[in-house]
Amino acid sequence: MPIDAFVTGAVETALNQLIKDDADSQRRLTRLRGKVISVKLNEFNKTMYFVFSHQIDVLAGFEGEVDCQLALNLSVLPELRQQANLTQLIKADKLALDGDLQLAQHFSSLLSGLKPDFEDKLSEYTGDVVAHTLVSSVKSGSRFIRQGIKNRQRDLAEVITEEWRLLPQPLEMMHFCDQVDDLKSDVARFEARLNQLLER
CATH class of the missing domain: 3.30.1050.10 (SCP2 sterol-binding domain)
Incomplete structure (x- = not known):
């Protein structure tokens, strides 16, 4: 097939x-x-x-x-x-x-x-108690795995920024962006002043 x-x-x-x-x-x-x-x-x-x-x-x-x-x-x-x-x-x-x-x-x-009720379908074959136990175990297991993945992502982000220094920290990035904005403002003021001088 x-x-x-x-x-x-x-x-x-x-x-x-x-x-x-x-x-x-x-x-x-x-x-x-x-x-x-x-x-x-x-x-x-x-x-x-x-x-x-x-x-x-x-x-x-x-x-x-x-x-x-x-x-x-x-x-x-x-x-x-x-x-x-x-x-x-x-x-x-x-x-x-x-x-x-x-x-x-x-x-x-x-x-x-469409919201499948796995517990209800499973209970037809295994009984209510077994179905409830299995579905609850799967749900708690998936929550545990999701939380573990979230923790690993957070740990990796900390290692990359804090220990290995491969990426700047968020505060360093914000400071750099502020400096770029200040530089753009200075250039714009300088350009305006230069145009005034050239017009004279």
């Missing part, structure tokens, strides 16, 4: 299952019925086509007319779930949009409403 078909099949199955479990998402889907949105992931140079009907069909190729084209990096995908971020992402050149902005907003609204 080609990797494209596997990825699109997995995305399609996950989205349709989440929509089936949520009445609000089914209502949001009706606003997109009959439309086609393409989403290009820049890093992989791959495009997925979302064809909306009573469900979502996710395709690796599409011959017909596309109503809205989105191009973005994989890291931007989580931000796409928040409808208010769309215009900011476009202005920041993180998202390229060709077509109907309102359609993209409806798509974003649909994605934002």
